[in-house]
Amino acid sequence: MQRLRFDPDICLKCDTVDCIMRCQYIHLDQDRAKEEHDRLVRGQMSSILHECVTCYACEEYCPHGNHPFYLIVERQEELGVHPVPKPIEKSQVTMMGPRGKIRRKEVHDPVINMCFFDMMRGGIRGRIFEGVSTIGGPDIFCNLMFLHFARNSTIKERLPVVIENIMKFHLEPSGVNELICYHDECYGTYTSWAPAFGIEVPFKPVHLFDFMLRRMLELKDEIRPLGFTVAYQRPCSSRLCPETDSLIDDLFALIGVQRPNRRYEYDRALCCGGVIDAAQRFDLAEENRRKNVEDMRATGAQYAVFNCPFCFWTLAEPVMKAGMVPIMISDLCLMAFGQ
Amino acid sequence: MDRIHNRLEEIVGKDYVSCSAEERFIYSRDQGVQEPSEPDYVVLPATPEEVRDIVLLANEAKIPVVPMGGGLVLSGLTIPLKGGIVLDMKRMNRVLEVNENSHYAVVEAGTSQGMLDAYLRKHHPGLKHSLPDAPPVATIAGNIAIHGSGHLSQSEGGFHSEMVTGLEVVLPTGELVKLGSSSTVPGWFSRAPLPDLAGLFLGWNGTTGVITKVGIKLFPRQAHHDVLIFMTEDVDAAPDILFRVIHTGMAEDINYALSPKPDYLRGFQMIVINVTAHREDELALKIRIIRESLRPYFETKEAGFMPMPPNMKAGLLEVPQKALSKFADVRKGGGFEYVGAIMPLERIPDACRAGMEITERNGITYSLGARIIGRGHSAMFFFAYPFNRADLDEIRRVRSALEETNEASIKLGGIPWKAEAAGQKLILNSMEPATYTLMKKIRTLLDPNGIMNPGNWEV
Numbered sequence: 001m002q003r004l005r006f007d008p009d010i011c012l013k014c015d016t017v018d019c020i021m022r023c024q025y026i027h028l029d030q031d032r033a034k035e036e037h038d039r040l041v042r043g044q045m046s047s048i049l050h051e052c053v054t055c056y057a058c059e060e061y062c063p064h065g066n067h068p069f070y071l072i073v074e075r076q077e078e079l080g081v082h083p084v085p086k087p088i089e090k091s092q093v094t095m096m097g098p099r100g101k102i103r104r105k106e107v108h109d110p111v112i113n114m115c116f117f118d119m120m121r122g123g124i125r126g127r128i129f130e131g132v133s134t135i136g137g138p139d140i141f142c143n144l145m146f147l148h149f150a151r152n153s154t155i156k157e158r159l160p161v162v163i164e165n166i167m168k169f170h171l172e173p174s175g176v177n178e179l180i181c182y183h184d185e186c187y188g189t190y191t192s193w194a195p196a197f198g199i200e201v202p203f204k205p206v207h208l209f210d211f212m213l214r215r216m217l218e219l220k221d222e223i224r225p226l227g228f229t230v231a232y233q234r235p236c237s238s239r240l241c242p243e244t245d246s247l248i249d250d251l252f253a254l255i256g257v258q259r260p261n262r263r264y265e266y267d268r269a270l271c272c273g274g275v276i277d278a279a280q281r282f283d284l285a286e287e288n289r290r291k292n293v294e295d296m297r298a299t300g301a302q303y304a305v306f307n308c309p310f311c312f313w314t315l316a317e318p319v320m321k322a323g324m325v326p327i328m329i330s331d332l333c334l335m336a337f338g339q
Numbered sequence: 340m341d342r343i344h345n346r347l348e349e350i351v352g353k354d355y356v357s358c359s360a361e362e363r364f365i366y367s368r369d370q371g372v373q374e375p376s377e378p379d380y381v382v383l384p385a386t387p388e389e390v391r392d393i394v395l396l397a398n399e400a401k402i403p404v405v406p407m408g409g410g411l412v413l414s415g416l417t418i419p420l421k422g423g424i425v426l427d428m429k430r431m432n433r434v435l436e437v438n439e440n441s442h443y444a445v446v447e448a449g450t451s452q453g454m455l456d457a458y459l460r461k462h463h464p465g466l467k468h469s470l471p472d473a474p475p476v477a478t479i480a481g482n483i484a485i486h487g488s489g490h491l492s493q494s495e496g497g498f499h500s501e502m503v504t505g506l507e508v509v510l511p512t513g514e515l516v517k518l519g520s521s522s523t524v525p526g527w528f529s530r531a532p533l534p535d536l537a538g539l540f541l542g543w544n545g546t547t548g549v550i551t552k553v554g555i556k557l558f559p560r561q562a563h564h565d566v567l568i569f570m571t572e573d574v575d576a577a578p579d580i581l582f583r584v585i586h587t588g589m590a591e592d593i594n595y596a597l598s599p600k601p602d603y604l605r606g607f608q609m610i611v612i613n614v615t616a617h618r619e620d621e622l623a624l625k626i627r628i629i630r631e632s633l634r635p636y637f638e639t640k641e642a643g644f645m646p647m648p649p650n651m652k653a654g655l656l657e658v659p660q661k662a663l664s665k666f667a668d669v670r671k672g673g674g675f676e677y678v679g680a681i682m683p684l685e686r687i688p689d690a691c692r693a694g695m696e697i698t699e700r701n702g703i704t705y706s707l708g709a710r711i712i713g714r715g716h717s718a719m720f721f722f723a724y725p726f727n728r729a730d731l732d733e734i735r736r737v738r739s740a741l742e743e744t745n746e747a748s749i750k751l752g753g754i755p756w757k758a759e760a761a762g763q764k765l766i767l768n769s770m771e772p773a774t775y776t777l778m779k780k781i782r783t784l785l786d787p788n789g790i791m792n793p794g795n796w797e798v
Contacts, residue, residue, distance in 0.1 A: 082640045084640075084643070085570070085637055085640045085641065085642055085643025086572070086640055086641060087570040087571055087572050087607050087641075087642060087643065088570060088643050088645055088646070090572075090607075091570065091603045091604060091607060091645070092603070094602055094603040094605075095601075095602075095603035274646060277644075277646055278643075278646045280637040280638075280643050280644060282627070282630055313648050313649050316649075
């Protein structure tokens with residue numbers, strides 16, 4: 001079984017404890033944060049394991065790249081802390097599991113991996129996505145969502161098979177080496193989680209924003225600036241690849257929309273609240289959503305843009321009620337092409 | 340052409356009588372496992388007077404009359420067990436009156452659930468009636484006659500028969516009578532304070548007369564809706580969970596479900612809670628109160644509210660629910676047996692166990708569940724067994740499961756709902772002798788020639 005590449009000495013010597021002190025959901029003073037953090041590192045029960053909303057942010061906050069969030073998930077699982085009720089956890093493990101029904105499909109560059117979000121395939125259209133191949137379905141689902149369920153073990157068990165499926169049924173037979181990840185979650189899996197657990201990724205993962213930016217630069221002359229103010233809902237998995245967050249700025253600049261200066265933006269982005277609901281912390285989830293949407297609205301944003309479908313499903317209704325239009329990033333960019 | 344056929348043509352017109360083989364075949368069966376039995380005539384009357392004339396003719400000729408609504412009862416109650424006339428009521432499908440202030444509608448007996456719902460949405464958008472989770476062609480009269488239930492049965496007073504404000508009935512001897520307030524004054528607003536004669540026609544499976552009009556209660560149609568699903572693996576926790584949710588007084592409809600499909604829900608008890616409100620903040624408050632009622636469960640992490648994507652939520656907010664209709668054809672081939680049992684809530688865990696044992700023993704698939712009735716006064720527990728009508732062995736196994744389920748329901752302290760003729764005998768065998776005798780006296784009095792749906796409630 002794959003082990004987390006984690007150095008306890010780095011953590012035990014860390015005085016700033018950024019992973020906890022910068023957390024927007026766990027509120028401890030410095031001494032207490034260090035104490036609880038060190039308990040975690042030593043494999044002991046810690047309040048952090050119960051308080052964590054699994055927003056992934058501490059992966060971004062750690063200045064040492066020592067994977068504090070993956071460690072939290074490891075410890076939750078080892079110590080039997082279930083962030084989400086067990087029946088929901090069990091049903092999700094079955095629902096999202098591989099079906100063993102994958103078939104060989106010829107693809108060609110560029111290939112977009114829709115992951116489990118095959119139902120979003122309709123969004124892969126128009127000028128930006130002309131000529132792309134898509135793959136998707138439960139047999140190539142990255143399973144990273146089980147970080148929210150204290151189930152690193154599920155990812156460890158399934159991911160090697162997922163990678164093998166992608167290669168064997170799609171990329172190898174077609175001689176393709178690059179895989180564009182529709183969802184941050186997949187990109188984070190292949191660029192962060194897999195290396196952290198020593199799993200080799202034999203293809204080159206490409207972030208959707210990166211692909212879109214390249215395409216749109218090629219088609220720059222066709223772009224008509226939109227002139228909107230657009231609030232961006234940064235998804236949790238973006239914390240695993242924070243370098244991609246600036247690509248949103250580039251995309252926005254290209255289509256002529258303004259990313260307003262929000263309070264809950266960049267490294268202070270708030271979770272959409274979906275997993276907090278799943279953890280049955282309804283008041284916190286509601287408060288979180290309220291703060292998030294009010295912050296969006298306060299900027300005068302006309303649109304709220306999403307990359308993660310789950311964030312979209314969670315926030316679309318409150319966003320609409322607040323007078324903004326919820327939209328996926330791919331659709332927003334297509335609007336700049338008059339599509 | 341025989342004499343009766345000619346007389347029927349004189350009553351309803353030649354386009355609305357048939358004794359052709361095709362028609363007799365279609366009307367000889369339903370989607371359940373009961374053996375087919377052909378009628379001699381199929382008739383579609385248009386007025387209560389035509390119904391009366393048909394009943395008088397049947398008395399004269401001593402032939403059975405079997406009233407039929409949507410024909411969706413699944414347990415053979417509209418199969419003419421002893422031949423005779425099937426009285427298909429679908430032409431009598433007008434909404435005659437809606438009283439907004441007094442919250443009732445008067446409909447003809449062939450009016451379908453879908454028709455009344457569409458009519459109310461169009462002309463009285465602030466009102467709704469309680470819809471069963473049946474296809475929209477199910478009729479109002481058919482459903483109240485079998486003590487059906489629906490999405491307002493939890494919060495608004497119980498079985499649909501309890502929502503009846505009055506009836507118009509053709510007695511087996513041909514008299515056209517009104518029951519309830521409309522018998523005495525204009526208006527179909529109440530069965531009280533008169534002697535409650537409507538009960539002579541509710542639950543009798545068409546053996547005491549032909550319902551021609553129904554007064555039915557209407558309720559406010561709220562603008563805001565939401566649905567919650569609470570999951571647990573502990574079958575014995577279900578009654579307490581249901582009790583807690585019921586006692587909040589915040590839920591419109593509460594259903595319990597257990598199904599082996601889809602795979603990710605196998606083994607989980609699902610409590611589906613529908614909430615409605617006039618205002619958004621009212622809806623939020625109701626949801627909050629319901630969630631709080633179950634805090635002791637979800638804090639242990641042994642149970643909890645399931646997060647739902649919008650498409651799943653949208654499906655669960657539909658009234659009637661299409662999921663059951665889809666499940667009905669899961670085996671393909673159009674067969675569906677839906678055995679219900681009315682029972683106290685505390686028997687739900689044992690009913691689940693019994694249902695699973697019976698289906699496993701008979702090698703059939705299932706969906707089990709319950710709708711809470713009248714704020715927890717009882718539950719309509721269902722054992723749904725889909726089957727392929729082309730598979731004779733499967734039909735045999737489902738029939739065996741049906742018989743075992745009826746027996747198990749009574750042993751559990753429940754009573755089979757809309758039971759087929761054999762199930763009715765089972766119920767009668769368990770009935771107090773004095774009650775049985777009273778039923779017999781009533782039938783003999785009302786139907787001296789025994790023409791009304793013979794083979795059912797044979798006392």
